[in-house]
Amino acid sequence: MTDGLPHPLRSDALGNRERIIEAARAVFAAEGVNAPMRQIARRAGVAPATLYRRFPTKEMLVTEAFTEQMHACHDIVDEGLADPDPWLGFCLVIEKMCELHARDHGFTAAFVAAFPKAVDFEVRREYALTGIAELARRAMAAGRLRPDFVLDDVLLVLMANSGIRATSPAARITASRRFAALAIQAFRASPDASPLPPLAGLTSPASAGSERTS
Template sequence: MTDRLPHALRSDALDNRERILDAARAVFAVDGLDVPMREVARRAGVAPATLYRRFPTKEMLVTEAFAEQMYACRGVVDEGLADPDPWHGFCQVIEKMCELHARDRGFTAALMSTFPKAVDFEARREYALRAIDELARRAKEAGRLRPDFVLDDVILVLMANSGIHVTSPTAQVSASRRFAALAISAFQASPDVSPLPPVARLAPPASVSRRGQVG
């Protein structure tokens, strides 16, 4: 998954690259990806030019920085899909996803305000959504998930979860945990649920582009 190169980087360069990614992950997790590039450089103990040399655009940096998060994301849905009890798997996915986002503010932002270019993200996102859709289908069949649930509801909940901001990181995951529990409560099939209002399309598979801007 590391890039193939016409010639590998020099040892110090590779070291810096790693330090940059670490710094980026750390700062993105806490402050979101609105932080200036220079701040990332500062934290990495590196000059701005070096940062820009490795990652010419912020988008590239973000993409690289959250590669492992995307793996985690895939892991979560795969695990959920493998669960013999589809409803339990579904709940696990919701919970884990929310926690993942709670622990890393930047990841949420990266996943949500879709990068125009980061097709890699789009692909993985699509994969995760299809998996959740399948899981939801089974959970409905098992009569545990409310019948009027639609896939967009997951996106809705994840977006909503991203709106939760708390000062301390621990409180953040705590809040997200409770929110996830509420969401699951809402999704649960029940005799006396009132019908939900119609959905509005949320995630056109790769069209919106807010602005060209990234952060």
């Protein structure tokens, strides 16, 4: 008889799980979240049956692979919302989000994609996007954020940020920080700023077709 209690994974099973998660992040970074599970299994060096035993659906794998990053994302948004100066809070979110995404391009692929079947992941993603939208509304009301800003602009920045290539992870982070500073300058309200061209709707349910945050 079994005692009915959960048991820790054996060392070989734990190793398989970690390899699968690392492989998933790498494949999602290169191919997007629509990459086939068999490709992830090949990269992890495990049989497809082993992958499906650990993660029966891709939604479970996406959620598990990026849980830590989503928690970090929440903390960044909460920190920005807590700043009494909404513009400084908005800048903090852009800076730290870019750095977070520069560290893991697979997370960017998952974050900017609509992946509604991954319910837990989508709930966490929508929490972050809703928080950013609220922070943008406050910064716009204070006259610091340009009035034609839309939430999809943040996704556009993250997508562009994910394209940074550098000679080392440290160099990629440094480049990401510079890119974030340039993006913030573009977001700043300015009386002589030219109107932005229209943005095609990105795959962001929370942005509701690129509606303004005001």
